[in-house]
Amino acid sequence: MEYKCGFVVLMGRTNVGKSTLMNNILGEKVSIVSSKPQTTRNRIMGILTDSKCQLIFVDTPGIHKGQKRLNKLMNKTAKDAAGDADIFVLMIDLSKNIENNIEKNIDNLIVDKLLHPIDLEIINGLSKGGSPKILVINKMDRIKKSSILPIIQWANSLSIFDAIVPISALHGDGVPEFKSEIEKLLPESPQLFPETDLTDQTERFIAGEFIREKVFQLTKQEIPYSTAVVVEQFIEDLEHKEEGLLSISAIIYVEKDSQKGIIIGKGGAMIKNIGTKARKDLEAFFGIKIFLDVRVKVLKDWARREEGLKRLGYK
Numbered sequence: 001m002e003y004k005c006g007f008v009v010l011m012g013r014t015n016v017g018k019s020t021l022m023n024n025i026l027g028e029k030v031s032i033v034s035s036k037p038q039t040t041r042n043r044i045m046g047i048l049t050d051s052k053c054q055l056i057f058v059d060t061p062g063i064h065k066g067q068k069r070l071n072k073l074m075n076k077t078a079k080d081a082a083g084d085a086d087i088f089v090l091m092i093d094l095s096k097n098i099e100n101n102i103e104k105n106i107d108n109l110i111v112d113k114l115l116h117p118i119d120l121e122i123i124n125g126l127s128k129g130g131s132p133k134i135l136v137i138n139k140m141d142r143i144k145k146s147s148i149l150p151i152i153q154w155a156n157s158l159s160i161f162d163a164i165v166p167i168s169a170l171h172g173d174g175v176p177e178f179k180s181e182i183e184k185l186l187p188e189s190p191q192l193f194p195e196t197d198l199t200d201q202t203e204r205f206i207a208g209e210f211i212r213e214k215v216f217q218l219t220k221q222e223i224p225y226s227t228a229v230v231v232e233q234f235i236e237d238l239e240h241k242e243e244g245l246l247s248i249s250a251i252i253y254v255e256k257d258s259q260k261g262i263i264i265g266k267g268g269a270m271i272k273n274i275g276t277k278a279r280k281d282l283e284a285f286f287g288i289k290i291f292l293d294v295r296v297k298v299l300k301d302w303a304r305r306e307e308g309l310k311r312l313g314y315k
């Protein structure tokens with residue numbers, strides 16, 4: 001049998017669990033995750049290679065509404081990535097709407113009530129034919145399988161999807177089935193990346209993302225959305241080479257002076273917490289002791305300005 005290889009683009013509304021699924025399949029945290037929407041901001045590849053095939057997952061920013069330039073760039077990044085898909089995966093999360101509808105005692109659940117308008121918009125934009133498409137219904141640990149039957153029936157009737165797979169990306173249920181559907185649909189092609197590659201992202205970028213994940217997990221309201229992280233220094237400390245020491249300095253950029261105080265926290269408590277938690281994750285990922293220095297700076301309204309986005313690495 002010929003070798004199979006291709007790009008599997010994961011797309012969907014923000015917060016449905018795309019990054020969680022990619023990490024689960026890879027068995028490594030390559031893409032950061034949080035309970036807040038708009039966590040992923042870039043196109044991030046996760047590569048899984050075996051003797052028969054190479055699956056190149058492409059995690060994308062969640063589709064959402066938002067007024068800042070950063071929001072528009074994130075949506076565009078996702079849409080552009082979809083154009084390069086060998087297999088297109090649309091992930092949806094029905095768990096919230098099903099709960100709401102059950103609470104309201106609505107017996108006849110209909111598609112419009114269960115699907116988010118953004119899901120419908122994406123589905124309406126898909127055409128029959130072209131690259132294979134898979135519909136993934138995530139967060140099945142929160143809902144009864146029977147409650148999604150109307151959606152499965154409806155999605156089948158569209159004749160757009162080659163497979164419809166209910167999963168729980170968090171717990172792993174349905175993930176092997178999802179993987180085997182991909183292996184079936186993947187085109188024959190030689191391997192595109194060396195088998196030791198896990199991602200296309202640099203170690204520097206990953207370090208910045210791990211810090212940003214902690215900001216998303218630990219801060220509230222507008223803070224996560226006004227924050228970007230730039231790694232200024234990423235060096236192996238030669239003096240401590242035997243023990244292995246990686247020295248990382250990063251700047252957390254915020255949009256306003258008032259946000260700087262929140263990131264620092266009372267007596268520096270917040271920035272210390274961010275640093276400690278990020279360092280633990282980085283040490284686990286890189287398998288080496290890490291010295292992490294994190295500081296905060298203001299770059300006025302960076303997320304609203306083209307120039308601000310560019311300076312902080314969002315192109």
Ligand SMILES: Nc1nc2c(ncn2[C@@H]2O[C@H](COP(=O)(O)OP(=O)(O)OP(=O)(O)O)[C@@H](O)[C@H]2O)c(=O)[nH]1
Binds near residue numbers: 140
């Ligand atoms: N209960 C449950 N929660 C899940 C599942 N998959 C993901 N989550 C949670 O959903 C939240 C969002 O997960 P992410 O993986 O960051 O979602 P995303 O689609 O990548 O989000 P964006 O990057 O913002 O587009 C996190 O709190 C996850 O733990 C699942 O199968 N079940």
Ligand SMILES: [Mg+2]
Binds near residue numbers: 059
């Ligand atoms: Mg994500």
